[in-house]
Amino acid sequence: MREALTEQISDRLRGGARLAALGILAAIHVGLALPGLLSRLSEYPRPWLQLAAFGLLSLVLVTMVAAAVLDRGTGGPGGGPRRGAYVWPSVGLACTVVASAAATNDLPGEYFLGTLHWSFLEAGWFGVVLLMDRPLAMTWAFLGGHLAVTFTQLLLNGVPPRQEAAGMAASALAICGFQVAMAVGARLLRDCARSASTALREQERLHTEAAVAEHLHRDQRDRYQALNATVFPLLAGLADGSLDPRDDEVRRRCALEAAKLRRLFAENDYAADPLVHELRAGIDVAERNGVGVQLAVRGAPAELPRGLRRALIEPVLAALASADRTARATVVRGGGRVRVGVVIDEPAARIPDTATDQVRVRTVSDEGRLWVEAVCASVPAGRTGGERTQSSSRETSPS
Numbered sequence: 001m002r003e004a005l006t007e008q009i010s011d012r013l014r015g016g017a018r019l020a021a022l023g024i025l026a027a028i029h030v031g032l033a034l035p036g037l038l039s040r041l042s043e044y045p046r047p048w049l050q051l052a053a054f055g056l057l058s059l060v061l062v063t064m065v066a067a068a069v070l071d072r073g074t075g076g077p078g079g080g081p082r083r084g085a086y087v088w089p090s091v092g093l094a095c096t097v098v099a100s101a102a103a104t105n106d107l108p109g110e111y112f113l114g115t116l117h118w119s120f121l122e123a124g125w126f127g128v129v130l131l132m133d134r135p136l137a138m139t140w141a142f143l144g145g146h147l148a149v150t151f152t153q154l155l156l157n158g159v160p161p162r163q164e165a166a167g168m169a170a171s172a173l174a175i176c177g178f179q180v181a182m183a184v185g186a187r188l189l190r191d192c193a194r195s196a197s198t199a200l201r202e203q204e205r206l207h208t209e210a211a212v213a214e215h216l217h218r219d220q221r222d223r224y225q226a227l228n229a230t231v232f233p234l235l236a237g238l239a240d241g242s243l244d245p246r247d248d249e250v251r252r253r254c255a256l257e258a259a260k261l262r263r264l265f266a267e268n269d270y271a272a273d274p275l276v277h278e279l280r281a282g283i284d285v286a287e288r289n290g291v292g293v294q295l296a297v298r299g300a301p302a303e304l305p306r307g308l309r310r311a312l313i314e315p316v317l318a319a320l321a322s323a324d325r326t327a328r329a330t331v332v333r334g335g336g337r338v339r340v341g342v343v344i345d346e347p348a349a350r351i352p353d354t355a356t357d358q359v360r361v362r363t364v365s366d367e368g369r370l371w372v373e374a375v376c377a378s379v380p381a382g383r384t385g386g387e388r389t390q391s392s393s394r395e396t397s398p399s
Contacts, residue, residue, distance in 0.1 A: 013189055013190075013192075013193050014133075014186075014189065014190055014193065017132070017185070017186040017189050017190075018068065018129065018132050018133075018186070019068065020182075021125070021128055021129045021132060021182055021186065022064060022065065022068055022129050024125060024182070025061065025064075025122065025125040025126065025128075025129055026061060026065070028121060028122045028125060029057065029058070029061055029122050032118075032121060032122075033054070033118040033119075033121055033122050034054070036115055036116070036118045037050060037051075037054055037118050040115070040116055043116065044106060044107075044116070045106055045108075046106050049102060049103065049106050050103055050106060050118075052102075053099040053100070053102050053103040053119060054099075054103075054118075056095055056098070056099040057095070057096065057099050057100075057119075057122070057123075057126070059095075060092045060095050060096060060126060061126075063092065064092065064129060064130070089130040089131065089134075092126065092130050093126070093127060093130055093131075093142060096123055096126040096127065096130075097123075097145075097146065097149070099119065099123075100119040100120065100123035100146065100149075100150075101149055101153070103118070103119035104117065104119055104120065104149075104150055104153050105153055107157075108157065110160065110164065112150070112153075112154050112157070112160070112168055113150075113167075113168040113171040113172055114168075114171070120150055120172075120175065121175060123146055124142075124143050124146060124175065124176060124179040125179060125182075127139060127142035127143060127146065127179075128143075128179050128182055128183050128186075131183075132183070132186050136183060136184070136187045139183045143176060143179060143180065143183075147172065147176065150172075154168075227261075230257055230260070231257045231260075231261070234250075234253055234254065234257055237250075238250075252321050252322055253321075255285060255286070255289055255320075255321040256317060256318055256321035258285045259281070259282035259285040259286070259317040259320065259321055260282075260314070260317060262281035262282060262284065262285055263278045263279075263281050263282050263310075263313060263314075263317065265281065266278045266280075266281035267306060267309075272301065273297075273301040274301075274304070274309060275301070275302075275304060275309050275312065275313070275331065275338070275340070276295075276297055276301075276331055278309060278313055279295070279313050279316065279329065279331065279340065280295070282313065282316070282317040282320055283295060283320065283329060285320075285321075286320040286321065286323060286327065290325070291320065291323045291324070291325060291326065291327055292325065292326050292327070293320065293323075293326075293327045293328070293329060294327070294328045294329070295328075295329045295330075295331075296328070296329070296330045296331070297330075297331045298330075298331070298332045298333065298334070299331075299332055299333030299334040300333065301333070302333050302338055304338065304376070308358060308359065308376060311356050311358070311359040311374065311376075312338065312340045312359055312374045312376055313340060313374075314352070315340075315351055315352070315361050315372050315374045316329060316340055316341070316342045316372060316374065318349070318350075318351050318352055318372075319342045319344050319349055319351055319370060319372040320342060320344065322344060322346045322349030322350070322370075323344035323345060323346055323349075324344075324345050324346050325345055326344070326345050327342055327343065327344045327345070328342065328343045329341070329342040330342070336377060337375060337376065337377050338375070338376045339373060339374070339375050339376075340373070340374045341371065341372060341373035341374070342371075342372050342373075343369055343370070343371045343372075344369065344370050344372075345368065345369055346370060347365040347366070347368055347369055347370045348365075348370075349370050351363050351370075351372055358376055358377070359374055359375065359376050360374070360375045360376075361373070361374050361375075362375070
């Protein structure tokens, strides 16, 4: 949000600088060049040539104004003009050079850079505006090239006396000085806007890193508290001899905590189907304890928060830790629900109650088997796939 606001402000600053330069050019063209041209039109050798040159520059100016208005309405964030918004800037520059050279070529040498030399007064401003979004060196090249063309035309008309040459130099320095100042100011404004955007992106990156670090720290703290409540007392009991590792109940507890630890480790893995991936981590522990586990997965993966996956998987892990020889686990997704269940050959297993507002846990004991199912509703329905059953330790991919 803040980066978008900075980009909007930067666009507005660049657009404001462009409009300011365009306003200066329009004021010079209409307020200075036009009155000077019309007031002494009869003094030109070929007045029609001066009017044609002025008309060509007027056409370029009108095109620039129209492009600026259209771009301001359809530009980037905040309506600011986009880079390279003007239509055919190279054509505009070529027209400017041609019009200025033609008007200057019609002047006697003593009139150069004087009142009658209206084209030199504004030609540089066309370059400043048209090249405002280009590298500053291009503006220098245009101003220098235009000045060189004018100086060459002056020499072809004859070298002026020293006093007139000094006046011409002072006039050229004053005119070009304002144009250079405007170009440099626009460049500095763009650099400041770019620096502000870079600084904001860096600030956003630091904030993101801090938020990620805080999230990881909170997650690790929650995991430590969970381990502190179950794993640590079990390890302490085994260490001080108060728990006998030959006891079936102790072994069941060890298998359950090992499965929980494997699931916690699996939470940090990247997997296309996190729910099945974390369930497989618990199944691997049961298989290492000699339990043959078959896993069937049906339905496409659904986006589930980490806490919701825990609530669905932990009852199944508790049942797997109590299984004697065989178990069959299922994951069914579809119709806006996710079901994770297991059937084991130990009907007397004790399953902890992990039901929440979103997860409902059911257990059914019958014919020497125990069925445990955790169901979560209000889940975005995925595409229903076929069913696949496997008994190996490799992860099952939904069909």
